[in-house]
Amino acid sequence: MVGGFLGAGKTTAVGQLARFLTKRGLKVGLITNDQSTGLVDSVILRKAGWAVEEIGGGCFCCRFESLSKAVENLTESTRPDVFVAEPVGSCTDLLATVSYPLRRIYGNRFRVAPLSVLVDPVRAARVLGLAEGRSFSPKVLYVYEKQLEEADLILVNKSDLVEPQQIDELVAELERRYPRAEVLSCSAKDGTGLEPWFERILETETGSLPTLTIDYQTYAEGEALLGWLNCTVALEADAPFDANALLLDLCRGIGQRLEAQDLEIAHLKATLDADTEGQLAVVSMVTSDGAPDVRESLLDRVEGGSLIVNLRAEADPELLIRATDEALREVLGACAGLHWKMEHEEHFRPAPPVPVHRMTVGGGTAS
Ligand SMILES: Nc1nc2c(ncn2[C@@H]2O[C@H](COP(=O)(O)OP(=O)(O)O)[C@@H](O)[C@H]2O)c(=O)[nH]1
Numbered sequence: 001m002v003g004g005f006l007g008a009g010k011t012t013a014v015g016q017l018a019r020f021l022t023k024r025g026l027k028v029g030l031i032t033n034d035q036s037t038g039l040v041d042s043v044i045l046r047k048a049g050w051a052v053e054e055i056g057g058g059c060f061c062c063r064f065e066s067l068s069k070a071v072e073n074l075t076e077s078t079r080p081d082v083f084v085a086e087p088v089g090s091c092t093d094l095l096a097t098v099s100y101p102l103r104r105i106y107g108n109r110f111r112v113a114p115l116s117v118l119v120d121p122v123r124a125a126r127v128l129g130l131a132e133g134r135s136f137s138p139k140v141l142y143v144y145e146k147q148l149e150e151a152d153l154i155l156v157n158k159s160d161l162v163e164p165q166q167i168d169e170l171v172a173e174l175e176r177r178y179p180r181a182e183v184l185s186c187s188a189k190d191g192t193g194l195e196p197w198f199e200r201i202l203e204t205e206t207g208s209l210p211t212l213t214i215d216y217q218t219y220a221e222g223e224a225l226l227g228w229l230n231c232t233v234a235l236e237a238d239a240p241f242d243a244n245a246l247l248l249d250l251c252r253g254i255g256q257r258l259e260a261q262d263l264e265i266a267h268l269k270a271t272l273d274a275d276t277e278g279q280l281a282v283v284s285m286v287t288s289d290g291a292p293d294v295r296e297s298l299l300d301r302v303e304g305g306s307l308i309v310n311l312r313a314e315a316d317p318e319l320l321i322r323a324t325d326e327a328l329r330e331v332l333g334a335c336a337g338l339h340w341k342m343e344h345e346e347h348f349r350p351a352p353p354v355p356v357h358r359m360t361v362g363g364g365t366a367s
Pocket residue numbers: 004005006007008009010011012013089157158159160161186187188189190267283284285286293295
């Protein structure tokens with residue numbers, strides 16, 4: 001499982017890991033997960049050619065039977081040697097509710113690799129008090145910190161984004177605070193520093209580290225402070241348009257509206273799939289005050305396609321749909337001859353987590 005908070009780089013790292021394993025001659029099956037359906041991550045990974053099962057409508061721990069079903073489906077279609085699963089970025093207590101139950105069920109056929117938890121260095125420096133900048137409220141940070149507390153491996157990702165000295169400081173602080181984890185640094189984007197992580201995944205196993213002592217009430221309240229929005233819009237244009245620029249404008253438009261209300265984005269992702277072989281436009285933002293990141297672009301103008309927006313922010317979901325709706329009208333309306341239709345839209349706060357299994361090791365209690 002490749003965990004970590006929203007926007008830390010999990011999907012990017014999963015893609016790199018899948019590539020590495022394939023080069024080693026291993027077959028991979030990927031599992032994505034969300035509280036709702038219509039996931040940008042599934043589109044990105046499928047478009048890259050991987051076998052992907054998406055579990056929507058709840059996290060792995062609460063929909064454990066869907067995780068088993070996804071494993072079965074992938075086994076039927078692909079017979080993977082390795083399954084790589086990306087849990088929802090607002091989930092924690094994954095050792096007790098997913099890793100250890102998986103080991104109990106599949107332990108005779110599979111080895112359960114260490115739980116990796118990725119962090120974004122800019123976000124982590126703010127959360128750990130090493131840098132200034134807007135962060136989240138204490139209950140959201142409770143979830144963030146619990147994720148780190150249970151990690152077998154912590155990966156400080158995006159090492160290309162900040163000075164090496166900042167990475168060193170962050171690694172030292174994480175080692176001090178979370179002594180049971182091994183802390184590594186890498187850039188999932190440019191591939192630097194990933195080999196040691198790959199080796200740990202291939203060669204070691206999740207330990208029998210004590211499971212978390214966790215207050216599920218605070219966890220549920222922290223998760224519910226995050227508003228969630230997924231929407232899919234069908235686009236059709238009279239003349240070819242620049243989808244890369246359109247996604248950038250859309251993300252900027254949503255970001256500016258939330259920033260103006262002092263609301264913090266955890267992750268905003270938008271993608272346009274124009275049914276072009278192996279090509280996709282994808283733009284992402286991981287803070288309200290940061291610049292949008294063009295993670296993939298289309299080479300040519302397109303005449304339509306499927307636009308998906310996934311937004312997670314510490315905000316009332318009503319404000320998220322208002323900001324998204326306004327930005328969509330502004331940006332799509334400015335594109336002459338573009339017709340659009342909202343095909344799927346959901347905005348909500350995640351429901352309290354109710355895990356199917358909870359296997360404790362070393363006395364970690366849930367209250
Ligand atoms: N600069 C930089 N950006 C990265 C890196 N890894 C991921 N990102 C970007 O961070 C954003 C979130 O990445 P994603 O993989 O979707 O994160 P997830 O929400 O944890 O799955 C995207 O804009 C990525 O392009 C990295 O190593 N360096």
